[in-house]
Amino acid sequence: MAREINLVPDIKNEMIKALKLRNLIFFICIVVASASVAITAVFAVIAGGQQAVVNGKKGTIDNLSSKLNSYSDLSHFLTIKDQLSNVSSITDNKQVLSRTFGILSAIIPTGADTIKISELNINLAEDEPTFSFDAQADAGSEPFIDYNVLDSFKKSMQYMRYDYGEYIDKYGNAIPSYCMIEHGNDGASLYDASNKSYYAYWLITGEGCDPTLDRSAADDEEESLLETTDTTTTNDSNTTDTTTTNTTDTTTTDATNAAKASSINDYTTENYNGQTVVKIWRTPQFSAWYKEDPKEGEPYMDTDGNISNVAHFESACIKYTGTETSDNKITWSSTNDSCLLVPNGSDGIVISDSSNGRSASSELVLRFSATITFNPEVFKYNNTHMLAIPPSGRYNVTDSYVQIQSMFTERATDCDEGDTECKTTTGGNN
Numbered sequence: 001m002a003r004e005i006n007l008v009p010d011i012k013n014e015m016i017k018a019l020k021l022r023n024l025i026f027f028i029c030i031v032v033a034s035a036s037v038a039i040t041a042v043f044a045v046i047a048g049g050q051q052a053v054v055n056g057k058k059g060t061i062d063n064l065s066s067k068l069n070s071y072s073d074l075s076h077f078l079t080i081k082d083q084l085s086n087v088s089s090i091t092d093n094k095q096v097l098s099r100t101f102g103i104l105s106a107i108i109p110t111g112a113d114t115i116k117i118s119e120l121n122i123n124l125a126e127d128e129p130t131f132s133f134d135a136q137a138d139a140g141s142e143p144f145i146d147y148n149v150l151d152s153f154k155k156s157m158q159y160m161r162y163d164y165g166e167y168i169d170k171y172g173n174a175i176p177s178y179c180m181i182e183h184g185n186d187g188a189s190l191y192d193a194s195n196k197s198y199y200a201y202w203l204i205t206g207e208g209c210d211p212t213l214d215r216s217a218a219d220d221e222e223e224s225l226l227e228t229t230d231t232t233t234t235n236d237s238n239t240t241d242t243t244t245t246n247t248t249d250t251t252t253t254d255a256t257n258a259a260k261a262s263s264i265n266d267y268t269t270e271n272y273n274g275q276t277v278v279k280i281w282r283t284p285q286f287s288a289w290y291k292e293d294p295k296e297g298e299p300y301m302d303t304d305g306n307i308s309n310v311a312h313f314e315s316a317c318i319k320y321t322g323t324e325t326s327d328n329k330i331t332w333s334s335t336n337d338s339c340l341l342v343p344n345g346s347d348g349i350v351i352s353d354s355s356n357g358r359s360a361s362s363e364l365v366l367r368f369s370a371t372i373t374f375n376p377e378v379f380k381y382n383n384t385h386m387l388a389i390p391p392s393g394r395y396n397v398t399d400s401y402v403q404i405q406s407m408f409t410e411r412a413t414d415c416d417e418g419d420t421e422c423k424t425t426t427g428g429n430n
Contacts, residue, residue, distance in 0.1 A: 094381035106388035108407050113149040114138050118411035129374045136365040146237045159391035160338045160346030164383040165315040177384045179209035201277035257376040286332045344354045357412035367412045
């Protein structure tokens with residue numbers, strides 16, 4: 001049996017193990033160092049590339065900036081862009097000056113006691129729009145110079161109202177304002193003398209004026225034409241499956257027109273100046289719309305003033321209420337407490353000067369200067385279908401031209417020195 005004798009001392013074995021460990025550590029360090037150098041080189045390449053890209057982009061930006069700054073109309077372009085970004089706020093603050101005509105026709109009396117304006121100044125720039133004017137009052141009979149005319153004119157301010165809102169189709173959707181005709185060729189409101197009610201015409205076939213109804217079925221039909229769908233149609237108990245594919249623009253147009261025609265058939269149309277229109281009452285038709293037992297789809301108005309199933313005007317100011325009487329009849333009333341044309345009433349008009357004078361036709365008149373402060377809501381563009389309502393209750397169109405020529409006249413002159421009739425006629429107190 002062979003035997004091995006280890007003649008290497010133990011200290012020598014420890015030294016050999018230490019050398020092996022040292023070599024292993026050196027090897028690991030070399031590998032780590034090599035990897036670090038490689039990673040550093042990669043990062044350096046990336047950083048260098050990024051810097052090169054940044055420098056290139058910076059050069060491009062500087063070049064484009066120079067070209068942009070050299071553009072001669074840059075300031076105009078930036079102004080237009082800024083204005084476009086503020087279109088909504090501009091619209092909210094927009095005012096309609098043409099409503100002046102209707103307001104004048106509402107506040108200026110034209111009966112036996114007349115007032116005519118000789119000079120008018122309108123200020124809509126402030127939060128409280130004002131009309132400042134010189135005018136002359138004529139009682140129309142002895143005594144011609146009557147301060148009661150001016151006093152009545154001033155006191156009437158507390159009874160002035162206005163109204164605005166939206167025309168609504170029978171399904172509750174607002175009709176665009178440009179689709180409505182509210183006045184005739186003479187500028188006066190469309191009026192039915194038989195029941196003393198006001199109405200407007202809806203250009204139902206006008207471009208963009210077809211009603212946006214609650215057409216869930218029609219919408220589903222149009223959507224089915226835009227996609228590949230399976231539809232089932234029934235005809236006399238024979239059921240067939242039809243698959244719709246490859247929708248064309250013509251098919252979609254036909255479906256849209258069919259839906260539009262179906263919507264028009266929901267209304268009774270008339271011909272107005274060669275156009276197809278639907279009459280919509282601005283003032284409710286109480287006797288025709290109120291029913292104790294309403295049927296589905298019929299026009300209906302309840303005693304709280306809610307109207308359904310008929311195209312109508314939805315007022316933002318006037319509230320209608322029905323009250324049952326002892327004989328089981330309904331009496332209707334209207335209130336308009338919030339929409340005051342002159343918010344401060346009689347205090348909203350300031351008479352700064354008054355004196356006797358003669359008109360251009362040498363008639364005795366009362367000259368005066370006044371300033372009236374109106375509610376700013378009356379002139380706001382977003383308050384559509386605005387009407388001024390004088391104490392008599394008649395409506396005046398204020399979104400359109402109204403004939404007001406008769407309200408203006410030449411300025412009255414002061415009394416001559418020897419005109420004793422002019423100087424002594426007072427007719428009352430201011």
